[in-house]
Amino acid sequence: MGLLSLAIWMPIAFGVILLALGRDEHAGVVRWLALVGALASFLVTLPLYSGFQLNTAAMQFVEREPWIGRFNVFYHVGLDGISLWLVLLTAFINLVVVIAGWEVITRKVNQYMGAFMILSGLMIGVFSALDGLLFYVFFEATLIPMYLIIGIWGGPNKIYAAFKFFLYTLLGSLLMLVALIFLYTKSGGSFDLATWHKLPLGGTTQTLLFFAFLAAFAVKVPMWPVHTWLPDVHVEAPTGGSAVLAAIMLKLGAYGFLRFSLPIAPDASREWAWLMIALSLVAVIYVGLVAMVQKDMKKLVAYSSVAHMGFVTLGFFVFSDLGVSGGIVQMIAHGFVSAAMFLCIGVLYDRVHSREIASYGGVVNTMPRFTAFALLFAMANCGLPATAGFVGEWMVILAAVKANFWLGLGAATALIFGAAYTLWMFKRVYLGAVANDDVKGLSDINAREFLTLTLLAIPVLYMGVYPKPFTDVMNSSVAELLKHVALTKLN
Amino acid sequence: MIDQYSWITVYPEIILLALACLILLVDLGVKTAGRSTTYWMTLATLALVAGIQAEYALSGLNQYGFSKLIVSDQMGNWLKCFAALAVLVTLVYSRQYAGERDMLRGGELFTLSLFGLLGIFLMIGGNNFLVIYMGLELLTLSSYALVALRRDSLVATEAAMKYFVLGAMASGFLLYGMSMLYGATGTLDVNEVAQVIASGRIQHQVLVFGLVFVVAGLAFKLGVVPFHMWIPDVYQGAPTAVTLLIGAAPKLAAFAIVIRLLVEGMLPLALDWQQMLMLLSIASLLVGNLAAIAQTNLKRMLAFSTISQMGFVLLGLMSGVINGNSMSSADAYGSSMFYILTYVLTTLATFGVILLLSRKGFESEEISDFAGLNQRSPMYAAVMAVCLFSLAGIPPMVGFYAKLSVLQALVSSGEAMHIGLAVFAVMMSLVGAFYYLRVVKVMYFDAPVQTEALQAGNDVRVVLSINGALVLVLGLFPGGLMALCARAVSSMMAG
Numbered sequence: 001m002g003l004l005s006l007a008i009w010m011p012i013a014f015g016v017i018l019l020a021l022g023r024d025e026h027a028g029v030v031r032w033l034a035l036v037g038a039l040a041s042f043l044v045t046l047p048l049y050s051g052f053q054l055n056t057a058a059m060q061f062v063e064r065e066p067w068i069g070r071f072n073v074f075y076h077v078g079l080d081g082i083s084l085w086l087v088l089l090t091a092f093i094n095l096v097v098v099i100a101g102w103e104v105i106t107r108k109v110n111q112y113m114g115a116f117m118i119l120s121g122l123m124i125g126v127f128s129a130l131d132g133l134l135f136y137v138f139f140e141a142t143l144i145p146m147y148l149i150i151g152i153w154g155g156p157n158k159i160y161a162a163f164k165f166f167l168y169t170l171l172g173s174l175l176m177l178v179a180l181i182f183l184y185t186k187s188g189g190s191f192d193l194a195t196w197h198k199l200p201l202g203g204t205t206q207t208l209l210f211f212a213f214l215a216a217f218a219v220k221v222p223m224w225p226v227h228t229w230l231p232d233v234h235v236e237a238p239t240g241g242s243a244v245l246a247a248i249m250l251k252l253g254a255y256g257f258l259r260f261s262l263p264i265a266p267d268a269s270r271e272w273a274w275l276m277i278a279l280s281l282v283a284v285i286y287v288g289l290v291a292m293v294q295k296d297m298k299k300l301v302a303y304s305s306v307a308h309m310g311f312v313t314l315g316f317f318v319f320s321d322l323g324v325s326g327g328i329v330q331m332i333a334h335g336f337v338s339a340a341m342f343l344c345i346g347v348l349y350d351r352v353h354s355r356e357i358a359s360y361g362g363v364v365n366t367m368p369r370f371t372a373f374a375l376l377f378a379m380a381n382c383g384l385p386a387t388a389g390f391v392g393e394w395m396v397i398l399a400a401v402k403a404n405f406w407l408g409l410g411a412a413t414a415l416i417f418g419a420a421y422t423l424w425m426f427k428r429v430y431l432g433a434v435a436n437d438d439v440k441g442l443s444d445i446n447a448r449e450f451l452t453l454t455l456l457a458i459p460v461l462y463m464g465v466y467p468k469p470f471t472d473v474m475n476s477s478v479a480e481l482l483k484h485v486a487l488t489k490l491n
Numbered sequence: 492m493i494d495q496y497s498w499i500t501v502y503p504e505i506i507l508l509a510l511a512c513l514i515l516l517v518d519l520g521v522k523t524a525g526r527s528t529t530y531w532m533t534l535a536t537l538a539l540v541a542g543i544q545a546e547y548a549l550s551g552l553n554q555y556g557f558s559k560l561i562v563s564d565q566m567g568n569w570l571k572c573f574a575a576l577a578v579l580v581t582l583v584y585s586r587q588y589a590g591e592r593d594m595l596r597g598g599e600l601f602t603l604s605l606f607g608l609l610g611i612f613l614m615i616g617g618n619n620f621l622v623i624y625m626g627l628e629l630l631t632l633s634s635y636a637l638v639a640l641r642r643d644s645l646v647a648t649e650a651a652m653k654y655f656v657l658g659a660m661a662s663g664f665l666l667y668g669m670s671m672l673y674g675a676t677g678t679l680d681v682n683e684v685a686q687v688i689a690s691g692r693i694q695h696q697v698l699v700f701g702l703v704f705v706v707a708g709l710a711f712k713l714g715v716v717p718f719h720m721w722i723p724d725v726y727q728g729a730p731t732a733v734t735l736l737i738g739a740a741p742k743l744a745a746f747a748i749v750i751r752l753l754v755e756g757m758l759p760l761a762l763d764w765q766q767m768l769m770l771l772s773i774a775s776l777l778v779g780n781l782a783a784i785a786q787t788n789l790k791r792m793l794a795f796s797t798i799s800q801m802g803f804v805l806l807g808l809m810s811g812v813i814n815g816n817s818m819s820s821a822d823a824y825g826s827s828m829f830y831i832l833t834y835v836l837t838t839l840a841t842f843g844v845i846l847l848l849s850r851k852g853f854e855s856e857e858i859s860d861f862a863g864l865n866q867r868s869p870m871y872a873a874v875m876a877v878c879l880f881s882l883a884g885i886p887p888m889v890g891f892y893a894k895l896s897v898l899q900a901l902v903s904s905g906e907a908m909h910i911g912l913a914v915f916a917v918m919m920s921l922v923g924a925f926y927y928l929r930v931v932k933v934m935y936f937d938a939p940v941q942t943e944a945l946q947a948g949n950d951v952r953v954v955l956s957i958n959g960a961l962v963l964v965l966g967l968f969p970g971g972l973m974a975l976c977a978r979a980v981s982s983m984m985a986g
Binding site for chain 1 (some may be wrong): 504765817865866869873880885886887891892895896898899902910913914917918920921924925928931932935968969970973974977
């Protein structure tokens with residue numbers, strides 16, 4: 001078994017063992033085993049980075065075994081510069097989430113930890129699958145653990161949120177399934193992505209495929225106007241669920257654009273880029289404004305996620321090195337930052353059991369250490385230079401300005417909105433005088449919370465100060481992708 | 492002409508019949524409450540028969556017997572093997588349930604199941620309209636009696652009456668259609684009918700007239716819209732154990748006779764019956780899924796879900812011949828066979844959990860009875876969840892690959908209408924996902940009403956675990972079963 005397979009299946013194996021452990025009497029064992037599993041699963045992804053060859057766009061760590069002979073499906077996995085960091089990010093966030101849920105989750109601990117471990121393995125599978133059907137299986141299978149996580153450990157309106165999450169995303173992916181089967185038939189019986197990338201397709205066919213993929217990925221990203229599930233789900237999901245959802249699951253959709261839409265239907269992608277850019281700009285500007293008026297902290301961060309993901313899709317569809325790389329960097333940065341934002345809200349929620357901004361005020365007086373972390377992550381969320389949030393947005397805006405000045409201007413205004421809603425929330429929650437007795441009685445973060453927030457603060461700062469390790473790996477792959485997209489596949 | 496090879500084709504049937512009679516006699520002397528002796532004898536019989544059929548199938552036997560009255564081919568032998576296993580698993584799940592409901596006062600449950608299985612075998616192995624019809628009658632007569640086994644239960648008797656009246660009408664349809672075809676072609680032999688039709692000497696209208704009745708009869712047996720009315724009532728009214736007996740193994744037989752009559756007997760008329768199947772399929776997907784949403788009774792919900800699942804099976808059957816070209820027909824029929832096998836597998840486990848949840852004097856029929864099952868018995872909740880996700884077609888459960896292969900067969904024609912139909916089918920399965928998820932929601936998200944864990948005998952625990960695990964494991968490695976179906980169907984098409 002290769003390294004990459006280990007990265008996929010190790011967390012799943014640990015998850016299955018955790019599920020089998022049964023009742024809550026063993027909660028202590030379960031937690032430690034989950035930690036060991038998450039740590040080990042993260043450690044096995046590190047050699048993927050250290051062993052990664054920078055100067056090639058070819059897939060690395062490739063494994064290819066026949067899987068379903070009848071449909072010519074292969075268990076075919078590999079990494080390139082686009083997916084490498086997403087795999088590491090997934091394993092890392094999983095580790096953070098396991099630590100963050102340590103004593104917060106007291107009910108069905110084994111199922112909670114097991115679900116997150118399995119989810120992590122499945123998402124790494126999505127990022128490394130090089131076979132269309134394998135991708136789809138991983139992509140869809142992630143719905144099951146997430147559905148259960150939201151439904152079992154979620155907030156008061158969890159049932160509605162769980163169903164909305166499942167059905168909304170399933171709707172999109174089912175259309176993609178038809179597209180995949182169509183491509184299988186069209187390519188003479190192959191689910192191989194590389195074959196599909198080379199497959200010549202007519203204009204109408206490409207457009208239909210593009211929209212079928214769009215249905216799946218736009219819902220997942222989510223792009224305006226199909227983003228409405230995200231705020232509802234984020235609000236009800238448990239802290240860990242929100243963190244994984246924002247940090248990783250949204251990236252599944254954005255990643256899909258790079259692996260499927262752009263290379264398989266390049267002509268349609270170019271033809272419909274205006275639409276994608278328009279939708280992205282709406283997400284960036286309009287949803288940014290919507291975020292400003294939210295009363296619920298989680299909802300605010302959820303809308304801010306939609307806005308940030310708007311940058312990602314905007315970057316992809318200006319078709320330049322800078323834009324696509326910027327989009328990917330933004331994906332990774334948003335992974336760290338959004339997870340941190342949700343964990344911060346989780347810290348407050350565990351103490352006060354309210355997500356309303358109005359329930360807080362002057363938290364800095366009682367939780368100074370925590371507020372320092374919160375400030376850092378808020379700054380990163382607005383895209384302040386020297387934090388992770390800055391790099392990707394700056395690259396995308398630069399690329400947008402190069403493509404069209406007004407486009408760049410529109411994208412840049414979003415930074416102002418981002419700063420406005422994040423800082424305004426920060427002011428209302430953390431600054432000022434102590435607002436009420438709840439805030440007065442707050443105790444500062446304990447060692448475990450300190451550890452989780454530190455774990456996230458390090459990459460947020462590191463990426464902001466020295467983004468080279470992140471951008472270096474993707475250069476060749478992005479260049480190759482753009483070269484491919486520039487060629488027509490019409491026949 | 493009876494030669495020595497003829498007997499080979501019916502050995503399993505002979506053994507089954509002999510042992511069923513033996514069990515009937517032995518049962519007279521059994522006095523124990525649980526009827527352990529006959530129970531284990533029945534299981535042994537079923538295992539033996541399944542083993543012989545598997546052996547036949549693996550040896551690639553392809554043999555006609557008794558002047559082509561009976562055929563023993565790979566597809567038939569696998570279907571028989573799985574049917575026997577399905578009945579075996581059903582009886583394991585049902586024993587406690589039946590015992591608590593006074594259904595084991597006599598050994599009828601066992602012997603009627605065996606005779607029903609004999610009917611299934613004849614339907615699958617019949618190569619002649621009358622043999623197939625006889626098998627069908629043997630199966631349905633056993634089923635009527637089984638539904639009415641709790642003769643003091645008002646609902647069960649009502650269901651039995653409905654089943655009997657509608658079932659008899661369906662048999663009438665089928666027989667009428669068969670006699671029309673006999674009148675037109677002058678033969679009852681399936682292969683000869685095909686040859687005569689292919690020769691083009693028979694007037695098309697007469698054939699289509701007979702065909703309509705045959706398709707209607709088959710639609711009845713499969714339970715597809717608009718011939719589905721009996722399904723919800725019988726599923727709900729029959730004792731749950733019998734619901735499973737009707738809902739699992741007989742589906743394999745229904746599939747087999749669709750193949751025998753339509754594909755082997757009337758492939759030259761494919762253009763006609765494919766259109767009929769398409770309409771039936773669209774209606775089933777629509778009605779089955781939409782009606783299932785409104786149900787609060789789990790058995791009734793599963794009945795409507797069955798209707799929609801059969802709609803998917805028909806999608807595979809209707810995409811065999813494209814523009815008069817039957818190149819990919821083995822793929823299409825193979826996908827339907829895969830679908831129906833996985834459907835039966837999943838249904839067995841689903842009803843296994845329902846039967847486990849029903850205790851003495853308490854029928855677990857309402858969806859709300861499953862509330863908080865995860866907190867009572869996480870293992871059985873997991874089995875049920877795996878099955879429901881499989882029925883909804885979510886990977887990595889096996890149900891996804893069933894839908895995938897049927898959709899592939901559909902899309903491979905490349906016709907815009909077929910692709911549109913595939914989109915319609917997946918949208919309907921989105922609707923389906925909603926009601927399956929609702930049961931998962933009740934099990935996992937709702938608080939339990941009762942808190943005690945489910946009690947299961949060792950046999951049930953082992954079989955149910957294997958059954959549930961298979962739904963998942965076959966989803967991770969579906970290749971083997973897919974290849975089996977493809978081989979079985981292509982050897983049938985060639986032979």
